[in-house]
Amino acid sequence: MDKFDFEITLDGERVPARRGETIYEVSERHQKDIPTLCYDPRLEALGACRLCVVELEGARNPVASCTTRAEPGMNITTRSSRLEMHRGVLLEMVASENRDLDVDPLSGYASGEMATLLDRYGARSGRFAGAKSGTSRPDDDNPFILRDYENCISCYRCVRVCAEQEGDYAISIMNRGFETQITTEFEGLLKGSACTFCGQCIQTCPTGALADIKALANKDVPGETKKTRTICTYCGVGCSVDVMTREDKIVGVLPAMDGPANLGALCVKGQFAFDFVSHPDRLKAPLVRGEDGELHETDWDTALDRAAGGFVKANQEHGRESVYGIASGRAPHEAAYMMQRFIRGGFGTNQIDNCSRA
């Protein structure tokens, strides 16, 4: 991976490049911070938003850096007053079609991308106010994915992530120009489509037009949003996630784009099934069975004495082979390790198993 094939000139500096790389990829490696809206590094570049255009010596017009491959000897300018003006005007026009320019950051991973660029380019003038595009789908009653297309800018990242990253092809593009609409087959609800509710469309949307309904339900929880990297609790793939919390409450889950097992992908369970953690059914205190045959809440001291006492008694009356341990395939290593250590270190037997046989 470290081998370079040739050099190009980037803003007056000679830099190395590899065959097959785009101008955008080389520029990113040199922290040029070229603005984009339709770009997601996991997807095939589309070149639709035209924000990433750069000046290429010898070319009459600026070229899209995300779709143009670097060639030996190219002389590229990534920033100039002409480019910056072009980008600013484009952003003003894109913004003019949307109802909201600022959405709650809980909407999704990339939901603040457009607003950030509007600020960077001072593009909130509103001078192109007029026609709007996109028709929202408040009739879609699914509890996960908000379909607020009045905030859609037709970057097609959702359609592309659904096809290229998920392989589900649940949504596509209908019509052209101001009439452009992201839709399912037969314009139905997501539930009736090939959608698996993996949430990838939400996480790539740069405007919050597609947004995480479960996370947004927590938008009034006060406090800063903190992110903690951990591993999803469903299935053996081991997807990396960033758990979003505010004041000791989980408010949502973001896929980790650099997670080695998932590279930003998740499924409906990992993305949305997080709130069991705070369900009122959670056990909050130890329980012991009383004389009446029922389970009663108690303190740890009492419960641990009772738990230990039962094992001591079995051991004394029936021998060490009378005690058996079943470890969990869902708890962390430390739980499984301690279970086998308890059985082996405590009783000298191998009477330990886990739930992998069921």
Add this chain to the structure above:
Amino acid sequence: MSNPLADMEKPDVIFCIGTNMTECHPVAATRLKKAIAKGAKLIVADPRRIPLAEMADIHLPLRVGSDAALLLGMAHVIARDGLVDEGFVAERTTEATEFLEHVAEFPPEWAESITGVDAKLIEQAAQWYGAAERGAIYYTLGITEHICGVDNVQSLCNLVLMTGNIGREGTGINPMRGQNNIQGAGDCGALPNNYPGFQSVLEPAHQAKFAAAYGRECDLEIGPTKVQALDMCGDRVRAMLIDGENTVVTDPDRRHCEHALRSLDHLVVIDLFLTETAKLADVVLPATGWAETDGVCSNTERRVQRLRAAVSPPGEARPDWWAISRIAQRMGLKGFEFESAKEIFNELCSLSPIYAGLDWDRIENSEYQWPVPEPGHMGTPILHEDEFLNGRGIFHVIRYRDPAETISSDFPVWLTTGRRLASYHTRTQTGRSSGIDYLLSEERLEVNPVDVTNWGLEDGGWATMSSPRGSVKVKVEATNRSPLGTVFASFSFNDVPVNFLTGGGYDPVTHTAELKVCPVRIEPA
């Protein structure tokens, strides 16, 4: 898995057998879909027309429980058509001659008579896999949850060894592990035959090593499996500690399982919720859950990853390891004075050769796939690159056996069980997450539309399904996913306790239950 998840984008021929990957390991399936988009051929062997079968170039709709016959037929074709990798067989394997003589007896026409799959399709699948440059096999419980689970896995190994599809990028034999840390439970030695790091309990050197570490010598004898232990409850086994498992609902033959746990003198359960299993306990201890617990887990590709607490647990809930070590302390046992997950994980690393190069700090960025034999080692994404664990790969002579129970006039329908995308196990977690009910609110028995009519059922109506062990009432869904004469249900919903019916037999080696095959009778309810 012998190969990393990233390799799933690289095969030119993919053979999936007994894995409903798009529903059970959806994110792994996205990688296979990318390989398919790049032109890889997909062969899917599954009795049902699962979503993966819809994407397949060849779907082999075998009769439930006939995998070994299918694989014998495929091995026959690979040998017959000169697709054996002679160099690999000579250099890396043993017992090939006997195996090749054996498979010569089982042509695809014979396999068709057992599996019901057209011999031509079996031939084509074998030829594709046999000629693949990078052929990769993926399987899940559809292979292992049979009385012949070990035979099935060894049959797959035979195909791998014949064709040399192992030890290289984009190849391999890849079981997709089910639960988030089921791989880890094995890594940590929660097994009756192995200490941590898969060190056999029969080896005196291991016995001595752990006696020194734990201050007590362990028997040089393999313990009973969970299945055997449940049979011993009330007799040899009097007290049980169960951590985070809803045994009563997940295990086969629920009546037997409930009876076993009730006959104990002492049952302690550690869990997040008062599960059906916890309700039978004498003591229930509240555990911290996901996003509340610091720790470590291993995924299906042997990647060792950190779990981090993001929020406080409810009430008095404590980490599982804390509860277990405190029980040990109360019993007066020495050596259980642990104060952190880090201390425990580091002790595990010090005793397990496959983790010898790891510690709590080194796994910060999820970089390592075990074995990591010493510090500085980069880990082992691909197993068996230069040699197999025991030197040479051994061919096994496998014969087809019928399932423990086969259909009869009393129980004329095959039931097979499994999982669905929107639910996880017995729904203790997904059933308590808002919105999931929108996608999946109740259990439905999947029945072929022709069978729905022939059996006098109605789509959306109720049916009674019975096996020799019990009956359940379940709503019917007419769907072409089910082939004629075979029905499907998951065990997710406690109000449709399908595992009252299952449990006709167990693999003699692993004691894994035959959850994938259960003859039943179905009548309108």
